[in-house]
Amino acid sequence: MLHERIHRNDLLQRVISREEAASRIKNGMVVATSGFTKAGDSKEVLPAVAERALTHPLKITLMTGASLGHGTDGKLAEAGALAMRLPFQVDPVLRRKINDGEVLFIDQHLSETAEYIKAGHFPPIDYAIIEAAQILADGSIVPTTSVGNSAIFCQLARRIIIEVNTVVPLSVAGVHDIFSAGTYPNRTVIPILSPDCRIGRPSIPVDPEKIEGIVITNIRDSAAEAASGDASTAKIAGHLMDFFSWEVTKGRLKESLQPLQAGIGKVANSILRGFVDSRFHDLTMYSEVLQDSTFDLFDAGKLNFASGSSITLSESYYDKVFGDFGKYKNRLILRPQEISNSVGVIRRLGVISINTALECDIYGNVNSTHVTGTHMMNGIGGSEDFARNSYLSIFVTSSVAKGGAVSSVVPMVSHVDHTEHDVDIIVTDEGLADLRGLSPRQRARVIIENTVHRDYRERLQSYFERAVKRGGHTPHLLEEALSWHRSLQETGRM
Amino acid sequence: MLHERIHRNDLLQRVISREEAASRIKNGMVVATSGFTKAGDSKEVLPAVAERALTHPLKITLMTGASLGHGTDGKLAEAGALAMRLPFQVDPVLRRKINDGEVLFIDQHLSETAEYIKAGHFPPIDYAIIEAAQILADGSIVPTTSVGNSAIFCQLARRIIIEVNTVVPLSVAGVHDIFSAGTYPNRTVIPILSPDCRIGRPSIPVDPEKIEGIVITNIRDSAAEAASGDASTAKIAGHLMDFFSWEVTKGRLKESLQPLQAGIGKVANSILRGFVDSRFHDLTMYSEVLQDSTFDLFDAGKLNFASGSSITLSESYYDKVFGDFGKYKNRLILRPQEISNSVGVIRRLGVISINTALECDIYGNVNSTHVTGTHMMNGIGGSEDFARNSYLSIFVTSSVAKGGAVSSVVPMVSHVDHTEHDVDIIVTDEGLADLRGLSPRQRARVIIENTVHRDYRERLQSYFERAVKRGGHTPHLLEEALSWHRSLQETGRM
Ligand SMILES: CC(C)(COP(=O)(O)OP(=O)(O)OC[C@H]1O[C@@H](n2cnc3c(N)ncnc32)[C@H](O)[C@@H]1OP(=O)(O)O)[C@@H](O)C(=O)NCCC(=O)NCCS
Ligand SMILES: CC(C)(COP(=O)(O)OP(=O)(O)OC[C@H]1O[C@@H](n2cnc3c(N)ncnc32)[C@H](O)[C@@H]1OP(=O)(O)O)[C@@H](O)C(=O)NCCC(=O)NCCS
Numbered sequence: 003m004l005h006e007r008i009h010r011n012d013l014l015q016r017v018i019s020r021e022e023a024a025s026r027i028k029n030g031m032v033v034a035t036s037g038f039t040k041a042g043d044s045k046e047v048l049p050a051v052a053e054r055a056l057t058h059p060l061k062i063t064l065m066t067g068a069s070l071g072h073g074t075d076g077k078l079a080e081a082g083a084l085a086m087r088l089p090f091q092v093d094p095v096l097r098r099k100i101n102d103g104e105v106l107f108i109d110q111h112l113s114e115t116a117e118y119i120k121a122g123h124f125p126p127i128d129y130a131i132i133e134a135a136q137i138l139a140d141g142s143i144v145p146t147t148s149v150g151n152s153a154i155f156c157q158l159a160r161r162i163i164i165e166v167n168t169v170v171p172l173s174v175a176g177v178h179d180i181f182s183a184g185t186y187p188n189r190t191v192i193p194i195l196s197p198d199c200r201i202g203r204p205s206i207p208v209d210p211e212k213i214e215g216i217v218i219t220n221i222r223d224s225a226a227e228a229a230s231g232d233a234s235t236a237k238i239a240g241h242l243m244d245f246f247s248w249e250v251t252k253g254r255l256k257e258s259l260q261p262l263q264a265g266i267g268k269v270a271n272s273i274l275r276g277f278v279d280s281r282f283h284d285l286t287m288y289s290e291v292l293q294d295s296t297f298d299l300f301d302a303g304k305l306n307f308a309s310g311s312s313i314t315l316s317e318s319y320y321d322k323v324f325g326d327f328g329k330y331k332n333r334l335i336l337r338p339q340e341i342s343n344s345v346g347v348i349r350r351l352g353v354i355s356i357n358t359a360l361e362c363d364i365y366g367n368v369n370s371t372h373v374t375g376t377h378m379m380n381g382i383g384g385s386e387d388f389a390r391n392s393y394l395s396i397f398v399t400s401s402v403a404k405g406g407a408v409s410s411v412v413p414m415v416s417h418v419d420h421t422e423h424d425v426d427i428i429v430t431d432e433g434l435a436d437l438r439g440l441s442p443r444q445r446a447r448v449i450i451e452n453t454v455h456r457d458y459r460e461r462l463q464s465y466f467e468r469a470v471k472r473g474g475h476t477p478h479l480l481e482e483a484l485s486w487h488r489s490l491q492e493t494g495r496m
Numbered sequence: 497m498l499h500e501r502i503h504r505n506d507l508l509q510r511v512i513s514r515e516e517a518a519s520r521i522k523n524g525m526v527v528a529t530s531g532f533t534k535a536g537d538s539k540e541v542l543p544a545v546a547e548r549a550l551t552h553p554l555k556i557t558l559m560t561g562a563s564l565g566h567g568t569d570g571k572l573a574e575a576g577a578l579a580m581r582l583p584f585q586v587d588p589v590l591r592r593k594i595n596d597g598e599v600l601f602i603d604q605h606l607s608e609t610a611e612y613i614k615a616g617h618f619p620p621i622d623y624a625i626i627e628a629a630q631i632l633a634d635g636s637i638v639p640t641t642s643v644g645n646s647a648i649f650c651q652l653a654r655r656i657i658i659e660v661n662t663v664v665p666l667s668v669a670g671v672h673d674i675f676s677a678g679t680y681p682n683r684t685v686i687p688i689l690s691p692d693c694r695i696g697r698p699s700i701p702v703d704p705e706k707i708e709g710i711v712i713t714n715i716r717d718s719a720a721e722a723a724s725g726d727a728s729t730a731k732i733a734g735h736l737m738d739f740f741s742w743e744v745t746k747g748r749l750k751e752s753l754q755p756l757q758a759g760i761g762k763v764a765n766s767i768l769r770g771f772v773d774s775r776f777h778d779l780t781m782y783s784e785v786l787q788d789s790t791f792d793l794f795d796a797g798k799l800n801f802a803s804g805s806s807i808t809l810s811e812s813y814y815d816k817v818f819g820d821f822g823k824y825k826n827r828l829i830l831r832p833q834e835i836s837n838s839v840g841v842i843r844r845l846g847v848i849s850i851n852t853a854l855e856c857d858i859y860g861n862v863n864s865t866h867v868t869g870t871h872m873m874n875g876i877g878g879s880e881d882f883a884r885n886s887y888l889s890i891f892v893t894s895s896v897a898k899g900g901a902v903s904s905v906v907p908m909v910s911h912v913d914h915t916e917h918d919v920d921i922i923v924t925d926e927g928l929a930d931l932r933g934l935s936p937r938q939r940a941r942v943i944i945e946n947t948v949h950r951d952y953r954e955r956l957q958s959y960f961e962r963a964v965k966r967g968g969h970t971p972h973l974l975e976e977a978l979s980w981h982r983s984l985q986e987t988g989r990m
Binding site: 386 | 580594595596597600601602603604605608611612615616617618619677680681683684685686687689690746747748754838839840841843844845846861866868869870871872876880884885887888908910911912913915916917920932933934935937938963964966967968969970971972974975977978979981982985
């Protein structure tokens with residue numbers, strides 16, 4: 003059985019227990035691990051590190067592809083095992099520790115972590131802990147449900163621990179496409195001309211000398227929440243479908259649109275589902291995370307191809323997809339995140355990006371990370387890799403949050419992740435604001451008219467009018483600009 | 497004489513007066529014109545349009561490469577001839593009208609204007625007005641001191657007026673490299689692997705049928721200010737040279753560094769000059785605007801090659817450079833700005849970008865456009881094309897402005913052009929803050945300690961400490977965050 007998974011006798015000798023592996027990780031080390039939006043993370047070694055940290059002084063710097071499952075990120079945070087974490091997370095316990103200043107967090111564009119490591123901007127990696135479906139005869143490894151930063155971690159880490167996960171079907175082999183553009187000054191082009199371009203090899207090269215131990219697991223990825231939409235997300239999807247139809251009518255888009263990227267969370271998932279009953283067809287995705295909705299679109303015959311860096315599914319979709327992976331495999335590619343999120347490729351392909359905002363302001367700046375400008379939610383993830391370079395940059399959000407106590411459209415966002423330069427379209431349940439070709443004052447009128455909840459519209463209109471009286475290209479009342487957020491902090495309402 | 501400049505008899509027939517040409521431009525039209533940081537703009541037709549606007553109802557939308565000379569942008573603004581202007585400007589009169597709301601301004605990444613036009617996000621172009629050094633036998637045109645967006649304007653405009661400028665030496669022919677990656681879904685790669693890669697043709701293809709008129713001029717580009725540095729810029733340059741030396745010592749950079757980009761203005765110019773007496777050699781530039789300092793570096797034997805989109809010189813440098821252009825030509829390439837500023841190429845080459853901030857905040861966000869968050873200075877230009885995708889993103893600024901009345905480091909920037917994610921290094925005359933690998937609270941400490949003027953340091957420190965008590969990943973006191981700017985508005989001091 004294990005021979006199916008590990009094709010080298012010398013490496014079969016290196017199978018060790020999770021505790022033994024965890025004991026190699028020392029206080030102060032820099033650890034890099036597989037895992038992207040919960041998919042393909044460490045299920046044994048890092049949880050064992052968390053357990054060990056309860057009794058040993060053990061604080062590490064942990065870098066990943068993106069977020070890990072609660073069993074990993076949450077457990078490590080709970081145990082106080084994290085000194086620093088990057089570049090993304092979604093865990094409630096970790097989030098609290100980050101906001102308390104107990105864990106240092108670097109919130110980074112997902113395409114850039116690999117760049118920073120290669121450039122030496124970050125300290126060297128002591129250990130890489132990488133989940134694999136198989137180790138091949140040449141020592142290279144077949145990743146599981148994500149690629150993330152695993153290839154660069156394997157290349158640059160001093161030592162490697164591999165977790166072979168026997169619950170992942172062997173049929174995942176072949177879905178991955180591992181490519182590196184090399185290092186300065188001899189970097190090559192990334193020759194992707196369409197989402198289905200294969201440019202690399204199916205497994206991650208690994209120097210077998212560096213493999214210090216192999217741990218066997220059969221634990222599944224943490225399931226994503228089965229993110230079913232609600233009335234608000236259905237309205238958002240409806241506005242967006244109308245907009246795409248309009249673009250087709252005007253001759254700017256075809257019914258196959260252009261490669262789609264969709265962010266994480268329930269809003270993005272529900273919008274993608276909106277395509278199932280739409281006029282659009284022969285769609286493609288050039289995205290990061292492939293969620294349940296991607297497979298709905300395959301099943302509905304709407305989607306031809308999807309490229310991403312991970313597959314993150316709810317419980318029942320996991321059974322469906324990995325129970326019969328052959329059905330989907332030839333229409334999927336999983337890439338390193340520096341390729342799935344490559345700024346040059348995104349621009350070359352003309353991706354239509356759809357990401358979720360926490361809040362936006364009347365001039366089109368978007369905050370997707372910081373509640374009241376101070377408290378980290380998840381991180382910017384890959385949203386700005388896409389928004390900055392896409393053909394059309396779309397942001398979606400419900401017009402209100404917290405049962406109406408919070409307006410998602412405010413005078414001035416309290417933190418900026420996506421500047422006015424990078425936002426073309428804003429959609430809420432109220433409607434759609436098309437900002438292309440508009441100056442700030444024009445944008446304000448369109449945003450206030452189309453996207454703001456009625457409870458907040460008049461106040462926002464009044465803010466804008468009073469600001470205009472004071473003048474400026476982007477009129478603001480500085481003493482009032484952040485007062486909505488201040489009121490939220492003090493009274494729980496804007 | 498004119499036969500040297502216009503190599504087709506049919507086109508020689510189409511020479512018309514500047515007034516005749518200007519009369520073709522009607523109220524409400526969309527006009528696209530050559531010109532990038534004053535280089536290669538229209539010296540006859542657009543000034544004549546401005547004159548005509550004094551007596552005729554005439555308001556146009558004007559799009560360019562970047563800024564035009566005062567004789568063009570300033571005159572048009574003064575005459576009230578501009579309804580909308582994009583993507584960049586630096587003129588005092590135009591600036592005032594933008595801030596008064598009289599001229600609508602779209603402040604856009606310089607790499608993106610061509611994308612927006614091709615995508616149909618902007619309205620179609622009625623006239624392109626393009627300065628040329630020559631019109632060749634195939635109708636194609638040799639640009640002058642800039643390429644900017646001229647190639648895409650010629651391709652997509654309904655009609656074209658050419659200004660043949662006889663003051664520009666014929667020897668500029670061959671310095672330009674015109675390339676287009678094509679349109680969706682069949683875009684190709686931009687195959688630039690080093691700053692000296694030539695990938696295109698030396699002239700801009702033009703359909704001769706579309707050429708409605710040719711105007712002859714012999715007026716020079718507006719001269720750039722001879723931006724000599726001062727004590728503050730010398731200190732900034734010194735800190736930066738020390739930093740580069742440190743990076744060489746640590747083995748992260750070689751003495752040839754990586755391709756350099758430097759922004760506009762006196763600070764950037766003076767920093768580049770800092771390389772003249774440095775240990776660095778065999779430098780290259782992959783930049784936008786090549787200023788006086790580029791030629792100082794050539795003359796000092798420090799610079800091997802420079803790629804840009806325009807050459808913008810002071811009076812005396814203009815004589816020097818264009819008086820003997822053969823001396824420099826084989827070490828220069830001028831490219832369309834979607835190529836000089838291509839996000840994918842910038843990342844591939846590992847550009848070191850150096851841009852100027854108006855202000856930055858304690859967490860590393862940078863404002864380079866809006867004074868007190870409301871009043872447009874120039875525009876974002878290409879700074880974020882580079883900052884977002886560079887190997888090292890450096891921002892420079894004097895620690896104070898307006899004779900000390902303004903601190904360039906503030907609790908929270910009043911407008912964000914470059915987010916914390918996109919800023920690696922901040923340098924003022926006080927010192928250098930290296931933000932790589934730091935979380936927000938760590939960044940705040942480094943910025944306050946190293947870059948803030950002593951008159952403001954204690955207050956900033958106190959802000960940060962009180963904010964930390966309130967908590968959050970990025971601590972702020974919302975009621976106080978913009979109070980420094982509010983005080984500047986009310987009292988003229990922070
Ligand atoms: C912005 C983001 C948090 C929205 O998540 P979502 O699940 O789609 O949307 P929700 O409406 O459920 O919002 C999530 C939470 O934020 C809260 N929220 C939303 N808007 C808010 C606002 N303006 N102020 C305060 N809280 C807000 C919601 O109430 C909810 O809180 P709860 O979990 O306590 O109920 C999420 O998309 C994200 O992290 N984006 C950034 C990263 C990214 O875009 N990645 C994509 C490429 S990797
Ligand atoms: C930011 C920018 C305006 C600085 O210009 P500069 O000539 O290098 O620097 P200066 O220090 O002379 O500043 C220019 C003006 O801004 C003012 N200024 C600078 N910092 C200020 C601040 N924090 N608040 C208010 N005014 C400020 C200066 O006082 C000066 O005003 P003045 O002309 O009335 O004296 C300029 O670099 C710019 O427009 N940058 C954005 C575009 C860009 O980066 N392009 C590069 C690629 S195209």
